[in-house]
Amino acid sequence: MNNKTLFLSKLIMVEQRYLALKDTPKFQQSVNSSNKQSYFMRNILMSYLSNAVLFTMIFLLLDSVYFEEKDIAALASFGLIIFLYLFIIGIYNSIVFLNSVYNNNIMAPLKSIPIKVNVNVPFASWFIYSSSSYIFVVLPSAVFFYILTGDYETIFLALLYAFLVMMLSFIISSILFIYSGRKAKKHTSIRNVIRILALFIFLGLFYLLLENPAYFGYVSSAISSLPYYVRIFAFPINTEYIVFYNYQLPLLYRILELSLSFLFLGIVLLIYSKIRYKIYEVLMTSEENASSEKIFSSIKTHGMARAFLNKDIKSTFRKTQNLSYIFLPVLFVIPFFFAVDTTSALDSGFFSLLYLVEFVSSFYAIFLLVVEGKGIDVLNSLPVTKKEITFYKSIFGLIIFSIIAAAFVIVTAAISKKISIYDLFEFVDVVILFYVIINVNISRLLSKLPPGTSNLNYYSFGTYPMLFIFILSLILLGISMGFAVGLSFIVFRSLFYYVYMDLPVNIIILVFMVMKPKFFKNNENVINSL
Amino acid sequence: MNAIEINNIYKRYGATVALNGINLSIPGGQIYGVLGPNGSGKTTLLKIIAGILPASSGDISVNGISVTGNPDAVKSITGYIPETPALYESLTPIEYFNFLASVFKIDENILKDRINAFANALEIGKYLDEFIGSLSFGTKQKVAIIGSLIHDPQVIVMDEGMNGLDPKSSKIIKELLKDITRSGKTVIFSTHIMEIAETVCDTISILYNGNIAGTGNLDQLKGEAGSSNNDLEGIFLKLTGDEDLDNLLDSLRDSIK
Incomplete structure (x- = not known):
């Protein structure tokens, strides 16, 4: 990779950070300082290092439990979870990256520069300056495994497959991005919706295969009946065998396994080389993709809530790529869904999954604000308070979540072949709590924005916006479930009623948030300072 | 009563002072121009008037409503046109x-x-x-x-709002602004186009490095600048420092030879 490609890759990342940070007091204070040029590089470097160190430390801590117990099997299984984590992070990061570069026309100005821009610039920018920092998370388990087994190949293979998984996630996001339709349209076409759904189903299946082939009845039986030596080469069916259990193999198989790993890498690189021109072309022509479609609407006014809802629905659904964000929480849950014991009397498995959907959907808090983009400048000039914006955005988020939760409950009822009042309670419980979760998170994110912010993207809300969203959501879920379980046990001497108990608990939490007693206000400041 | 009262407004970004204690009284029914070189603080001042950006200190009242105390009430009677x-x-x-x-x-x-x-x-x-x-x-x-x-709106805040308009639309907007002020409403706008400022504005303030370098109509500004030029461009250059202009041009001509 030459210096020009590196420079342009850096430029793209710097530009994204600039758009996000230019309105922050911290940046404005450093505008006239002599180290202005290095401000962004420091910012990018610090996020890179903090990602690498923080997440590696977390996994080091988690892995050390199995290392202490010298449990090789558990270490290998946990290693696999790390690869899943990498895969999901890769998908999330690349979707965010590609949409941000596209929506802000970041690459388009390069057309006027009399130099040939390398087609790998987008990938290099994404990988070098952001996502490669996550690869380090595989090291603790690989190193521990090496210490326990003496197999140095694990470390090499772990790094190789980490790169492979990241490449794969970038390719999947790119395909989603390229084929999701970039022009704004009156209605997202059914074909696009089907395309995206199909891709997500494929992702879900891939995810399942990666996690545990046992979910796939006949297929898994067939895979399980394969000789061990064949199974270990069947990427991506079981990375666990390839990366970790190779040390048990004779030399010939190890050589074969290594060769096959490079073959996988070659295939992934080949796919990338086929789509990189398309990614480049789409990003370079972002300014030319305006739709000439006409939409005839009548002049009509509504109440504030409906006006905001109309605006948000149109802004969100007219860009098909936004659907990838909406379906993202579903992707996280699919593999767990099939693992649930449908015969369970308590239905606790499904109920926990619904809470998991709720937990992951708290991500909508950031998505709904980022959709606003440059429109935040319009809102700044209108007589609308942050509290009102929070309310209207929360209602929109609640509608999206309610549809997903309803679909979830219906699928659950279909799989378990029974429907009960229990399901209805489940649905109402999570919907009420979701409103609290999304409201608290949006309120916190909005409070992070400096006055007069003129553009919003995923870097506008601090270094770890998602981390704090998930922490807050987890706390609220913990409070809700903790009290419900406690009440069920105290009142009925059984945990069976916690779904019913959760309803009054969530209503109390909601009322508490709306009424905002002094105690809550004090803690709201603490929350917003996170 | 003045439509807009600007009292001792400061805006700081760390060590950088964007507005350095601005005081202005803008009567109602006027088209008020704010001129100044790039980075002089025009956009910052207009955004503070429109309630979009808070001042570091000082206060502004629009039609008697404090921008600091009630920005939403100010926004509901203001129309803001960004650059x-x-x-x-x-x-x-x-x-x-x-x-x-x-x-x-x-x-x-x-x-x-x-x-x-x-x-x-x-x-x-x-x-x-x-x-x-x-x-x-x-x-x-x-x-x-x-x-x-x-x-x-009762008050219109235009930040280079005529950018990109064709001559016909520009003429229509200028005439519209004059009509609007005849009904007692106030227009405050910034522009780099001296011709627009000269033909449309009742009063002009020239902002330079976060300070007011001069305020008044064309004659008053001419007096303040001590300029022999009759056009606004000459007055503007005099008030915002034109001493280096010839040297800069010479140096530029040399560099592109």
Whole structure:
């Protein structure tokens, strides 16, 4: 990779950070300082290092439990979870990256520069300056495994497959991005919706295969009946065998396994080389993709809530790529869904999954604000308070979540072949709590924005916006479930009623948030300072 | 009573002082121009007046309402036109106006009349049903102007608001602004186009490095600048430092030889 490609890759990342940070007091204070040029590089470097160190430390801590117990099997299984984590992070990061570069026309100005821009610039920018920092998370388990087994190949293979998984996630996001339709349209076409759904189903299946082939009845039986030596080469069916259990193999198989790993890498690189021109072309022509479609609407006014809802629905659904964000929480849950014991009397498995959907959907808090983009400048000039914006955005988020939760409950009822009042309670419980979760998170994110912010993207809300969203959501879920379980046990001497108990608990939490007693206000400041 | 009272306004970004204790009284029924070189603090001042940006210290009142104390009340009687049109690109102009009208609670019949009148005057009728993202810069600017005037604001704040307008539209907007001030409303705007400032503004303030370098009508400014030039450009250059102009031009000519 030459210096020009590196420079342009850096430029793209710097530009994204600039758009996000230019309105922050911290940046404005450093505008006239002599180290202005290095401000962004420091910012990018610090996020890179903090990602690498923080997440590696977390996994080091988690892995050390199995290392202490010298449990090789558990270490290998946990290693696999790390690869899943990498895969999901890769998908999330690349979707965010590609949409941000596209929506802000970041690459388009390069057309006027009399130099040939390398087609790998987008990938290099994404990988070098952001996502490669996550690869380090595989090291603790690989190193521990090496210490326990003496197999140095694990470390090499772990790094190789980490790169492979990241490449794969970038390719999947790119395909989603390229084929999701970039022009704004009156209605997202059914074909696009089907395309995206199909891709997500494929992702879900891939995810399942990666996690545990046992979910796939006949297929898994067939895979399980394969000789061990064949199974270990069947990427991506079981990375666990390839990366970790190779040390048990004779030399010939190890050589074969290594060769096959490079073959996988070659295939992934080949796919990338086929789509990189398309990614480049789409990003370079972002300014030319305006739709000439006409939409005839009548002049009509509504109440504030409906006006905001109309605006948000149109802004969100007219860009098909936004659907990838909406379906993202579903992707996280699919593999767990099939693992649930449908015969369970308590239905606790499904109920926990619904809470998991709720937990992951708290991500909508950031998505709904980022959709606003440059429109935040319009809102700044209108007589609308942050509290009102929070309310209207929360209602929109609640509608999206309610549809997903309803679909979830219906699928659950279909799989378990029974429907009960229990399901209805489940649905109402999570919907009420979701409103609290999304409201608290949006309120916190909005409070992070400096006055007069003129553009919003995923870097506008601090270094770890998602981390704090998930922490807050987890706390609220913990409070809700903790009290419900406690009440069920105290009142009925059984945990069976916690779904019913959760309803009054969530209503109390909601009322508490709306009424905002002094105690809550004090803690709201603490929350917003996170 | 003055429409806008600006009392000792400071705006600091860390060590950088964007506005250094600005004091201005802007009477109602006037077109008030704010001129100044790039980076002199014009946009910052206009955003503070419109309640979009808070001042570091000092206060501004618009039609007697404190911007610091009640920014939303100020926003409801103000129309702000930014330098670059910030709009919802996935909406059509009609949908955008519907949204704004809903926020400002405008009657539907009045809204129809206003949209039709503005669309005819600025010749954007054929674009009303297209995505804003597909429109040219000038047409987007026209949409932004209509959007900021749609609720019939008492005070109009234009930050280089005539950027990208064709001559006909520019003329219409200038005449419209004059009509608006005749009914007692106030317009405050910044521009780099001296001709516009000279022909439209009743009073002009020249901002330089966050300070007011001069205020008044053309004659008063001429007196303040001690300038023999009769045109605003000469006065502007005198008040914002033109001593290096010849040297700069010579150096530039040398560099492109």
